[in-house]
Amino acid sequence: xxxxxxxxxxxxxxxxxxxxxxxxxxxxxxxxxxxxxxxxxxxxxxxxxxxxxxxxxxxxxxxxxxxxxxxxxxxxxxxxxxxxxxxxxxxxxxxxxxxxxxxxxxxxxxxxxxxxxxxxxxxxxxxxxxxxxxxxx
Amino acid sequence: xxxxxxxxxxxxxxxxxxxxxxxxxxxxxxxxxxxxxxxxxxxxxxxxxxxxxxxxxxxxxxxxxxxxxxxxxxxxxxxxxxxxxxxxxxxxxxxxxxxxxxxxxxxxxxxxxxxxxxxxxxxxxxxxxxxxxxxxxxxxxxxxxxxxxxxxxxxxxxxxxxxxxxxx
Numbered sequence: 001x002x003x004x005x006x007x008x009x010x011x012x013x014x015x016x017x018x019x020x021x022x023x024x025x026x027x028x029x030x031x032x033x034x035x036x037x038x039x040x041x042x043x044x045x046x047x048x049x050x051x052x053x054x055x056x057x058x059x060x061x062x063x064x065x066x067x068x069x070x071x072x073x074x075x076x077x078x079x080x081x082x083x084x085x086x087x088x089x090x091x092x093x094x095x096x097x098x099x100x101x102x103x104x105x106x107x108x109x110x111x112x113x114x115x116x117x118x119x120x121x122x123x124x125x126x127x128x129x130x131x132x133x134x135x136x137x
Numbered sequence: 138x139x140x141x142x143x144x145x146x147x148x149x150x151x152x153x154x155x156x157x158x159x160x161x162x163x164x165x166x167x168x169x170x171x172x173x174x175x176x177x178x179x180x181x182x183x184x185x186x187x188x189x190x191x192x193x194x195x196x197x198x199x200x201x202x203x204x205x206x207x208x209x210x211x212x213x214x215x216x217x218x219x220x221x222x223x224x225x226x227x228x229x230x231x232x233x234x235x236x237x238x239x240x241x242x243x244x245x246x247x248x249x250x251x252x253x254x255x256x257x258x259x260x261x262x263x264x265x266x267x268x269x270x271x272x273x274x275x276x277x278x279x280x281x282x283x284x285x286x287x288x289x290x291x292x293x294x295x296x297x298x299x300x301x302x303x304x305x
Contacts, residue, residue, distance in 0.1 A: 014303075076221055076222075076223045077223055077226075086282065086305075090252075093271075094239065094252060094254050094271070095237065096226065096239060096252070118221070120221050126231065128231040128232060129229070129231035130228075130229055130230050130231040130232070131228070131229050132226070132227065132228045132229075133225075133226070133227045133228075134223055134225070134226055135223070135224050135225045135226075136221045136222060136223060136224060137221070137222040137223075137224050137243065
């Protein structure tokens with residue numbers, strides 16, 4: 001369990017509960033659940049995200065998305081320590097995946113990847129014009 | 138066991154010739170059945186051993202090639218890449234024409250000091266910009282940040298940036 005407390009009035013705290021394949025985040029607002037996020041990771045790779053908010057006695061799913069695995073490449077953001085601590089934080093608040101060992105992309109996006117001389121992914125292009133780009137220290 | 142059986146068999150044969158008593162006859166029949174069964178079992182065991190030996194010899198001495206070899210798909214060799222730290226990341230989503238960019242700074246021990254995030258959304262009549270920076274407090278053990286401070290501005294804020302601090 002990893003928890004944060006905030007000085008921001010609207011968010012009282014965020015609790016991260018880590019299970020073998022699932023990370024549950026609960027964002028509290030004035031003592032009540034504000035959002036409950038669930039991240040499903042399979043074999044160390046982030047695969048599914050779901051965000052829900054309370055609706056009466058039930059939960060209403062706000063949105064969700066799935067990830068696909070590009071097993072041929074390692075994720076340059078992966079950090080063994082952060083993966084089991086703040087990996088979920090970056091995914092939810094900043095959309096950076098420090099959790100997965102392998103590259104993941106949004107489901108349905110088919111990129112052509114390019115690597116540098118060291119084998120690191122430097123960019124990728126999709127048929128619809130989408131692209132990603134990385135630079136390294 | 139075989140010697141005893143054979144000896145009983147011979148004794149019973151002699152007794153059979155004399156036909157001394159019904160008891161002896163019955164005894165002979167039982168013994169004969171026992172010996173016959175014993176010989177049959179022994180033959181079976183010997184046959185099994187011989188079959189096993191023959192089968193083993195056949196396998197080891199005459200290997201046969203696979204008549205329909207399955208082509209092996211070459212497995213790509215992924216080189217082991219030394220740990221590299223990403224300093225910037227940008228992504229354009231073609232469908233929404235939105236652009237995300239992140240700049241990551243590290244300290245001398247390669248702990249993450251800050252992440253500056255920008256999101257430009259060109260979907261719709263107006264271009265919007267969200268931006269903010271997370272500043273992380275690194276604890277003495279260096280395993281993970283002990284807290285962070287975020288300064289950010291959403292496109293719909295009409296006034297200054299907002300700040301908030303989080304302790305972990």
